[in-house]
Amino acid sequence: xxxxxxxxxxxxxxxxxxxxxxxxxxxxxxxxxxxxxxxxxxxxxxxxxxxxxxxxxxxxxxxxxxxxxxxxxxxxxxxxxxxxxxxxxxxxxxxxxxxxxxxxxxxxxxxxxxxxxxxxxxxxxxxxxxxxxxxxxxxxxxxxxxxxxxxxxxxxxxxxxxxxxxxxxxxxxxxxxxxxxxxxxxxxxxxxxxxxxxxxxxxxxxxxxxxxxxxxxxxxxxxxxxxxxxxxxxxxxxxxxxxxxx
Amino acid sequence: xxxxxxxxxxxxxxxxxxxxxxxxxxxxxxxxxxxxxxxxxxxxxxxxxxxxxxxxxxxxxxxxxxxxxxxxxxxxxxxxxxxxxxxxxxxxxxxxxxxxxxxxxxxxxxxxxxxxxxxxxxxxxxxxxxxxxxxxxxxxxxxxxxxxxxxxxxxxxxxxxxxxxxxxxxxxxxxxxxxxxxxxxxxxxxxxxxxxxxxxxxxxxxxxxxxxxxxxxxxxxxxxxxxxxxxxxxxxxxxxxxxxxxxxxxxxxxxxxxxxxxxxxxxxxxxxx
Numbered sequence: 001x002x003x004x005x006x007x008x009x010x011x012x013x014x015x016x017x018x019x020x021x022x023x024x025x026x027x028x029x030x031x032x033x034x035x036x037x038x039x040x041x042x043x044x045x046x047x048x049x050x051x052x053x054x055x056x057x058x059x060x061x062x063x064x065x066x067x068x069x070x071x072x073x074x075x076x077x078x079x080x081x082x083x084x085x086x087x088x089x090x091x092x093x094x095x096x097x098x099x100x101x102x103x104x105x106x107x108x109x110x111x112x113x114x115x116x117x118x119x120x121x122x123x124x125x126x127x128x129x130x131x132x133x134x135x136x137x138x139x140x141x142x143x144x145x146x147x148x149x150x151x152x153x154x155x156x157x158x159x160x161x162x163x164x165x166x167x168x169x170x171x172x173x174x175x176x177x178x179x180x181x182x183x184x185x186x187x188x189x190x191x192x193x194x195x196x197x198x199x200x201x202x203x204x205x206x207x208x209x210x211x212x213x214x215x216x217x218x219x220x221x222x223x224x225x226x227x228x229x230x231x232x233x234x235x236x237x238x239x240x241x242x243x244x245x246x
Numbered sequence: 247x248x249x250x251x252x253x254x255x256x257x258x259x260x261x262x263x264x265x266x267x268x269x270x271x272x273x274x275x276x277x278x279x280x281x282x283x284x285x286x287x288x289x290x291x292x293x294x295x296x297x298x299x300x301x302x303x304x305x306x307x308x309x310x311x312x313x314x315x316x317x318x319x320x321x322x323x324x325x326x327x328x329x330x331x332x333x334x335x336x337x338x339x340x341x342x343x344x345x346x347x348x349x350x351x352x353x354x355x356x357x358x359x360x361x362x363x364x365x366x367x368x369x370x371x372x373x374x375x376x377x378x379x380x381x382x383x384x385x386x387x388x389x390x391x392x393x394x395x396x397x398x399x400x401x402x403x404x405x406x407x408x409x410x411x412x413x414x415x416x417x418x419x420x421x422x423x424x425x426x427x428x429x430x431x432x433x434x435x436x437x438x439x440x441x442x443x444x445x446x447x448x449x450x451x452x453x454x455x456x457x458x459x460x461x462x463x464x465x466x467x468x469x470x471x472x473x474x475x476x477x478x479x480x481x482x483x484x485x486x487x488x489x490x491x492x493x494x495x496x497x498x499x500x501x502x503x504x505x506x507x508x509x510x511x512x513x514x515x516x517x518x519x
Contacts, residue, residue, distance in 0.1 A: 141342075143338050143340040143341070144342060144344070146311060146342075147336075147338070147342045149330065150309065150311065150330050150334075150336040151330075151355075151356055151359055152329065152330055153359065157359070161359075162344070165344070165346045166345075166346075168346065239346070241389070242346060242387045242389060243345045243346070243389055
């Protein structure tokens with residue numbers, strides 16, 4: 001933890017010095033302290049609130065729906081080996097498909113609103129959840145399934161009280177990926193075409209050579225994603241410690 | 247149904263046979279039987295046999311986890327037909343503790359499933375933890391315990407449901423010799439205190455001889471009982487019975503029955519016998 005902070009702090013300090021000395025031109029990048037000051041100023045104006053709300057509502061919707069659909073789909077695919085044999089090659093090559101290329105199609109289908117970017121983010125993240133759910137279900141010890149039968153548990157009770165908790169560490173890995181992929185999906189969609197959102201503001205600053213706003217927004221995203229990731233990571237570590245895997 | 251000396255049959259097996267479907271294009275596998283056995287109420291009965299003779303298959307049939315291809319198994323006067331009847335508790339060889347639950351919650355698992363009142367759950371779980379010497383570990387997670395203690399958690403989880411028939415499938419197979427001996431003493435103590443009938447599968451002849459009232463010696467596949475050996479031990483016994491003069495004779499007799507079958511199971515011909 002200390003080493004991680006030292007490496008991060010050292011990197012930031014080096015960047016600060018290089019920017020201040022002009023080794024990195026200000027036109028390319030601004031010093032980290034200027035990014036932080038820009039972010040504070042931006043947040044103080046309150047002009048970002050509407051965009052933050054739009055982006056993080058879309059991300060939360062995409063993560064929530066991809067986790068629910070992904071876990072359920074994973075359970076169904078796991079229960080029907082024939083379906084799994086058909087879908088496995090698709091899962092293996094899925095991320096080679098440029099999903100956001102379908103964004104214009106979704107705008108035509110759903111209009112220029114929140115739905116197309118949620119759909120893109122969902123499509124980005126759902127397969128990660130399915131694949132990790134399948135990994136988790138594959139590793140449920142057979143003896144636990146026998147134990148469930150010994151307690152005369154039906155398929156639903158076995159699924160909810162034995163199988164899913166047993167597969168939880170893998171499902172959490174899927175959730176972590178879903179958060180990252182959903183954020184990529186939403187921000188990149190907003191960057192391409194949107195009327196609001198952090199991605200839209202990034203695109204606006206990028207096209208207007210407004211480096212202060214651009215890097216302030218990048219810093220904001222970095223802070224948000226790192227915080228979310230650390231919370232999920234801490235949860236995952238707690239579970240893994242209980243499981244005896246750490 | 248009553249047997250010799252007024253013993254009451256708790257489980258009755260008649261002509262029990264189990265076949266498994268072979269892989270595509272191969273004949274079906276005759277795994278077990280036909281078997282006949284009367285398991286007396288309150289007795290501790292062990293089964294020993296060569297690897298692959300169908301010991302665990304037999305346990306699963308009695309438990310109702312799988313169905314006999316032919317024959318019938320009757321528990322407390324009712325036929326077992328592919329579902330675990332009420333009153334039967336199982337302990338497996340592998341660690342079946344639930345890693346996401348504390349020891350206390352693991353032991354309470356079955357009672358909660360049954361919808362027992364909270365007060366009753368608390369009382370029975372605390373009793374089971376005390377009985378198994380786990381009271382100080384109630385809030386620990388299984389990963390924080392040794393293999394032997396995890397197995398005790400599984401036994402406590404079974405005992406808390408107060409089963410009348412306890413099926414143990416090589417429960418000490420993964421433990422070291424000293425722990426196994428001590429766990430054997432635990433089983434004997436629990437057996438005396440609960441009055442349950444115990445059916446134990448083991449690959450260890452000394453363990454079977456030490457713990458049991460009767461030892462069923464099985465042949466190589468398809469598993470049949472070659473002989474059921476009466477040990478004649480007093481009910482109040484522990485692992486020190488291994489120092490009894492008859493202990494060596496009994497284990498030697500069981501091994502003499504098993505040796506040829508074990509060679510067969512390993513694929514050795516008569517030249518090795």
